[in-house]
Every structure is written in structure tokens, then in C-alpha cells.
Amino acid sequence: MAGGAARRARIRRIPLHAAALLVFVLSVFPVYWMVLTAFKPTRDIQSETPLFLPTSVTLDHFTKAVQADGFWLFWRNSLAVTAGCVLLALIVALGAAFAVARLRWKGRRGFILMVFIAQVAPWEALLIPMYVIARDTGMLDKLSMLTLIYFMITLPFTVVTLRGFLTAIPVELEEAAQVDGCTRAVAFRRITLPLLAPGLLATSLFGFITAWNEFAFANMLIIKNQDDRTLPVWLSSFSNVFGTDWGATMAASTLFALPVLVLFLVLQGRVASGMTSGAVKG
Secondary structure (H helix, E strand, C coil): CCCHHHHHHHHHHHHHHHHHHHHHHHHHHHHHHHHCCCCCCHHHCCCCCCCCCCCCCCCHHHHHHHCCCHHHHHHHHHHHHHHHHHHHHHHHHHHHHHHHCCCCCHHHHHHHHHHHHHHHHHHHHHHHHHHHHHCCCCCCCCHHHHHHHHHHHHHHHHHHHHHHHHHHHHHHHHHHHHHHHCHHHHHHHHHHHHHHHHHHHHHHHHHHHHHHHHHHHHHCCCCCCCCHHCHHHHHHHHHHCCCCCHHHHHHHHHHHHHHHHHHHHHHHHHHEEEEEEEHHCC
């Protein structure tokens, strides 16, 4: 009886497994095709018959992408904007999350509600207002303006996640440290902050991905000073630089996606813990 029930349960799960496999294939195939094209020789890319497995491998496309005019400059621009955005968001959100998770003050619930509303608001609605503000303040064509916009976009999510994670840490730990003579700030720094590491990593990764991949604001605000473009904007015109050289275009796209992939693989365990705690607790 038990064996039959287990067999029927496995049979009922087959459609779910098939659906999961289908979603996985549809999600991964574009990435696989991008990487495969980056390593294919030009003759295989231009072949009339699609080749789903490489017959040979070449690094010529990666060489062309790395040696393309402006690649390293725009790489540094993207890295500077991303790092600035993540650092600002963590500093500000940590204080805000502590205030809403540990303190009780008038207007706290309204503040939390406004943060949630800001989190779900579409970023595209801010394109025109941000352009007008940047134009009127003389901040067009400046990476600092991009950094501030990305900081504003990632801040609500960072506050919500860190608040949930802070709520999951017992406040009694800080109170015990204060009884032993620590001030509230010292207790937070020595006791709570180390326990926040998974949440900090999770929110940092989200901010990194958001700023690294963002295209619309960078394309709209960097108009005249082309040296301040970021990698997503540069990639949008990459095919014009190489004409029909899709191998070099896919190689550049692979290099663009590599930092996020490496960062996620390195931090995936702590990120999963941080995201779960931040989403469920509080």
C-alpha cells in the first residue's frame, strides 16, 4: 500500500517536474545561446543551419570586445556608479531600518507604508521628472546624477529587507550588551551588525544588479559627454561598431554579465539566507 501511494505521488508530480524543466530551459537557453555564440567561429555563427553544440572554440571575439574603443572606460564608469549606489543605499537604509525596527515613534507606520509604495512604484514613471531635475540643476551628463538615481531606486527595497532582518534579531542581545556597559551604538555595532551580514549581502547584490544592468536612465541622462556612458548604453551601439560581427557583440554581452554571475555564485548561500529572513520576518 505504501509503495503504491508513493508511486502515485511520483506520477502526480511528473507534470510539475515537466513544467519546471520547461521554465528552466526557456530561461537558460538565451544565456546559453549568447555564451555559445561568443565562443563560436564566425563561419559557424553565419551558418544557415543553427549549431546548438560548438564544433570548435575561439577567443577572437573576446579579444575584439576587450580591445574595442571605450570598453574599459565604460566598465570603470559602470563599476563606479554601481559601487557608489550600493554604498549609499546600505548606509542610509541601515539607519532607516534600525529606526523602524527598534524604535517606536509617531508616524512610523505611515513611513513604512510610504517605503512599500515607493518600492512597488514603476521606475519608468520617474524618467521625465528625473530628466527635468537633472537639466535644471546642471547634472546632465554626470555620473554622480546616475549614482543618486540608482540609490533612490534601490533604497526602498534595501530598507524593507534590512528591517525584516533586524526584526528577526532579538533585541535582548543588544539590551544585554547595554547592561554590560555598552552604549546603544556600540551594542549595535558589536552584536547586531555582524548578525546582519546575510541581509547586507542580499541587499547589496540586489543594488549591484539593478545599477549594473540599468539602461533607460543612463541612456537619457548621458547625452553630450559620451565618455561618461555606462556599459549597458555602450552595448546598445556595439553592433554598429562591429557591423554584423555578432560574435564580438555576444562576447561583450557575456563579459558584461560575468561580474553579476560571479558575485552571485560567491554569495549565493548568504544571499538566500538574507532574502528569506528579510522577506518573512517582521
